Amino acid sequence: MDTELAPRLALSGITKRFPGVLANDNVSFSVRPGEIHALLGENGAGKSTLVKMIYGIMQPDAGEIRWDGQVIRVANPKAARRLGIGMVFQHFSLFEAMTVLENIALGMDARIPGRELESSIRQVMEQYGLKLDPHRTVSTLSVGERQRIEIVRALLLNPRLLIMDEPTSVLTPQEVEQLFVVLRQLATEGCSILYISHKLHEIKALCDTATILRGGRLVDTCDPRTETSRSMAEKMIGAGLKEISKPASRALGDARLVVNRLSMAAIGHFGTALKDISFTVRAGEIFGIAGVAGNGQNALLLALSGEESSEDSEAITVDGAPVGQLSAKQRRLRGMASVPEERNGHAAVPDFTLSDNTILTARDRLGMVSAGLIRTGAASTYAGEVIASFAVKAQGPASMAGSLSGGNLQKYIMGREILQKPSVLVVSQPTWGVDAGAAAAIHQAIVDLAAAGSAIVVISQDLDELLSLCDTLAVINEGRLSRAMQVAEADVHEIGLLMGGIHGEQASAPAREAAIAG
Amino acid sequence: MNWDFLILAIITIVGISTPILLAGLGELVVEKSGILNLGVEGMMLVGAISGFAINVYSGNPWVGVAGAAGAGALSGLLFGFFVLTLRSNQVATGLALTIFGTGLSSLIGLSFVGRIVPQFGSVFPPELARDPVLKVVFGYSPIVYFALLMVVLVAWFLKSTRSGLILRAVGENDLSAHSIGYNVIGVRYAAIAFGGAMAGIGGAYFSLVITPMWAERMTAGRGWIALALVVFASWKAPRLLAGAYFFGILMWLELNAKAGGLSFIPGAQAIPSQFWAAMPYVMTVVVLTLISMRNRAGLNAPACLGKPFLPAT
Numbered sequence: 001m002d003t004e005l006a007p008r009l010a011l012s013g014i015t016k017r018f019p020g021v022l023a024n025d026n027v028s029f030s031v032r033p034g035e036i037h038a039l040l041g042e043n044g045a046g047k048s049t050l051v052k053m054i055y056g057i058m059q060p061d062a063g064e065i066r067w068d069g070q071v072i073r074v075a076n077p078k079a080a081r082r083l084g085i086g087m088v089f090q091h092f093s094l095f096e097a098m099t100v101l102e103n104i105a106l107g108m109d110a111r112i113p114g115r116e117l118e119s120s121i122r123q124v125m126e127q128y129g130l131k132l133d134p135h136r137t138v139s140t141l142s143v144g145e146r147q148r149i150e151i152v153r154a155l156l157l158n159p160r161l162l163i164m165d166e167p168t169s170v171l172t173p174q175e176v177e178q179l180f181v182v183l184r185q186l187a188t189e190g191c192s193i194l195y196i197s198h199k200l201h202e203i204k205a206l207c208d209t210a211t212i213l214r215g216g217r218l219v220d221t222c223d224p225r226t227e228t229s230r231s232m233a234e235k236m237i238g239a240g241l242k243e244i245s246k247p248a249s250r251a252l253g254d255a256r257l258v259v260n261r262l263s264m265a266a267i268g269h270f271g272t273a274l275k276d277i278s279f280t281v282r283a284g285e286i287f288g289i290a291g292v293a294g295n296g297q298n299a300l301l302l303a304l305s306g307e308e309s310s311e312d313s314e315a316i317t318v319d320g321a322p323v324g325q326l327s328a329k330q331r332r333l334r335g336m337a338s339v340p341e342e343r344n345g346h347a348a349v350p351d352f353t354l355s356d357n358t359i360l361t362a363r364d365r366l367g368m369v370s371a372g373l374i375r376t377g378a379a380s381t382y383a384g385e386v387i388a389s390f391a392v393k394a395q396g397p398a399s400m401a402g403s404l405s406g407g408n409l410q411k412y413i414m415g416r417e418i419l420q421k422p423s424v425l426v427v428s429q430p431t432w433g434v435d436a437g438a439a440a441a442i443h444q445a446i447v448d449l450a451a452a453g454s455a456i457v458v459i460s461q462d463l464d465e466l467l468s469l470c471d472t473l474a475v476i477n478e479g480r481l482s483r484a485m486q487v488a489e490a491d492v493h494e495i496g497l498l499m500g501g502i503h504g505e506q507a508s509a510p511a512r513e514a515a516i517a518g
Numbered sequence: 519m520n521w522d523f524l525i526l527a528i529i530t531i532v533g534i535s536t537p538i539l540l541a542g543l544g545e546l547v548v549e550k551s552g553i554l555n556l557g558v559e560g561m562m563l564v565g566a567i568s569g570f571a572i573n574v575y576s577g578n579p580w581v582g583v584a585g586a587a588g589a590g591a592l593s594g595l596l597f598g599f600f601v602l603t604l605r606s607n608q609v610a611t612g613l614a615l616t617i618f619g620t621g622l623s624s625l626i627g628l629s630f631v632g633r634i635v636p637q638f639g640s641v642f643p644p645e646l647a648r649d650p651v652l653k654v655v656f657g658y659s660p661i662v663y664f665a666l667l668m669v670v671l672v673a674w675f676l677k678s679t680r681s682g683l684i685l686r687a688v689g690e691n692d693l694s695a696h697s698i699g700y701n702v703i704g705v706r707y708a709a710i711a712f713g714g715a716m717a718g719i720g721g722a723y724f725s726l727v728i729t730p731m732w733a734e735r736m737t738a739g740r741g742w743i744a745l746a747l748v749v750f751a752s753w754k755a756p757r758l759l760a761g762a763y764f765f766g767i768l769m770w771l772e773l774n775a776k777a778g779g780l781s782f783i784p785g786a787q788a789i790p791s792q793f794w795a796a797m798p799y800v801m802t803v804v805v806l807t808l809i810s811m812r813n814r815a816g817l818n819a820p821a822c823l824g825k826p827f828l829p830a831t
Contacts, residue, residue, distance in 0.1 A: 056699075076699050077698060077699035081699075089697065093698055094691070094694060095687050095690040095694060095695075096691070097818070097821065102683060105680070105683060106684065106687050106700075111680055
């Protein structure tokens with residue numbers, strides 16, 4: 001480690017204030033050339049704000065940024081790129097209707113003729129083993145391929161610092177491995193990498209140094225290879241991490257939810273058709289459905305919730321009664337509740353109060369409507385109960401749903417369904433964009449509901465979540481569901497292959513390679 | 519049907535297509551940047567009266583057309599100030615612009631009713647422009663050739679230039695364009711000003727070329743047809759040219775029906791003019807349906823069309 005050299009990037013005393021929030025409070029750390037430096041923290045810890053200031057999207061209120069020892073002011077992203085700072089965003093800044101080539105050209109400041117640009121793109125792709133067709137339209141590409149566009153775009157600028165904002169949240173385990181190979185190669189070539197994540201095992205596997213933020217302040221800078229995941233998590237959250245407490249041995253009851261050969265046509269042009277899906281969830285069982293985004297999870301949730309009803313009444317049965325043709329309202333009356341992935345606009349109406357939001361799903365089961373009139377008192381009381389028992393940070397039942405943070409609104413929505421004591425609960429992405437504290441509370445609530453005898457289906461892209469939460473697991477790929485596996489005996493490698501589209505264990509070697517390269 | 523009739527028909531159709539072609543090209547660029555400006559009719563009227571008035575004072579139709587472009591651009595920028603800087607609703611503001619432009623043009627026009635203005639000379643030698651057959655090619659106002667040149671320029675600009683790529687990117691995903699570091703608001707102001715200028719020239723074509731005098735609401739709803747034309751052309755400049763002449767034929771049929779009518783079946787009653795007046799809109803719906811049946815992406819509508827740009831700061 002040559003301490004002689006000035007660090008490539010050094011922040012000192014960076015402070016950024018938004019109305020009502022101190023997003024970054026006196027943050028200082030530095031990144032050496034060729035170092036992979038993790039920036040770790042919960043949602044809302046200030047990671048994104050911090051890198052936005054490094055990349056010139058925002059300006060700090062106080063503090064200084066040094067680049068190769070020189071104090072600089074990064075006026076805008078263009079200035080950042082001129083310095084040699086590249087960034088790959090969590091939410092890709094891509095233009096769906098345009099080709100890969102056009103997208104990359106838009107990210108370049110220099111005017112490069114199309115043909116020349118294409119050849120340098122091909123060169124970068126070859127150098128780092130990134131496969132991509134420059135003439136494909138982005139809307140036809142998978143999430144992993146879209147990320148590759150962003151990476152190629154950043155690499156074309158020969159960056160000396162590459163900022164990666166939560167790059168693995170949408171990738172299969174194999175895609176993550178490939179990404180790490182690229183990042184390690186870059187680091188050995190002297191490029192510094194600032195890697196933002198809250199996935200601790202990834203940081204341990206990849207990073208040389210980790211800077212941990214909590215509530216906008218720097219908590220610690222440590223070596224992730226010598227820390228345990230647990231110790232880093234505790235620094236990140238600021239308190240001892242609560243383990244999910246599962247009853248040690250649970251006898252699962254009778255089948256409560258049976259899905260038998262469920263098929264649905266694709267909804268819209270970008271929808272996925274469901275093909276012949278069958279699974280059984282018993283009383284007390286948590287059944288996980290893993291898969292990369294866009295493989296039919298959405299269609300499956302709609303089919304189970306009743307927003308899209310099936311033609312075959314027997315395709316879905318709850319406690320032996322066929323519900324396949326019933327509407328969402330009728331299914332709710334029979335004790336089948338659901339929580340969709342999108343909090344604002346699907347699970348809840350952001351411009352409604354929490355109390356009004358409870359009426360949307362609890363009106364029939366809890367008698368909140370009589371003779372066509374809303375019983376506001378009952379709704380408000382129930383909303384208060386949900387807020388109290390799920391420790392939702394809100395002013396009260398009259399708060400607007402949209403004013404709650406993502407984690408709090410998610411806790412509220414889960415609570416709204418769970419306190420109705422459903423016999424079957426289907427949830428999609430229960431902890432998407434939710435901080436670790438709220439995620440733990442939501443997981444515990446799911447486990448408790450199962451222990452009380454409900455059958456639960458959890459659809460998630462977060463494999464770690466499913467492995468820690470579920471009893472049984474299946475993988476959805478292109479609208480087909482794999483066989484169910486006991487989580488205790490599941491092999492992560494096999495799950496990864498299933499997520500990548502290889503069905504069954506006897507997949508041939510070339511097909512596996514194709515899936516990994518895919 | 520004889521040759522004279524056909525030549526006259528072609529000349530009329532090319533003439534009445536030109537204003538919607540100009541205004542449509544302008545609106546195409548505006549919509550490609552993600553802004554829906556429903557004020558085309560208003561901007562055309564502002565252009566019509568400004569072009570006329572400036573022509574009266576300057577005695578030069580070229581100055582008049584330049585003035586019409588300037589006035590159209592200014593009325594566009596007024597719209598831009600409301601929707602871009604003040605972030606008002608684009609639909610409501612566009613409708614307001616049409617009402618405003620209609621009223622303002624009538625007010626200014628009061629003192630110009632009945633005035634006669636100098637006209638454009640012919641672009642080509644008079645022998646060609648007045649030749650009974652060759653006038654189909656050479657006998658038009660300079661604005662007609664300008665409109666055709668603009669089709670080529672706009673198509674080339676959007677497809678092959680970096681600025682055109684940025685403009686499309688802004689209309690496709692404003693937040694991404696902003697995060698890459700493009701000036702979304704600036705690009706949109708420029709597009710709106712261009713759209714206004716083109717609508718202004720389209721309006722001036724009425725008051726300087728078609729009927730070289732001022733009459734209230736003389737654009738007669740062609741601004742709305744221009745809006746339909748952009749959708750009909752699925753936001754592509756070459757298709758816009760074809761669509762403009764197609765709509766031109768429909769408008770020509772409407773004019774003929776008003777004047778007593780063409781009857782396609784001998785002896786049968788003529789089709790009423792209202793039928794032809796409705797056809798451009800009907801055809802737009804038909805084309806939209808056909809395209810979306812085949813392939814939704816083929817619709818080619820800019821993804822951010824009509825949505826306000828609200829970056830996180």
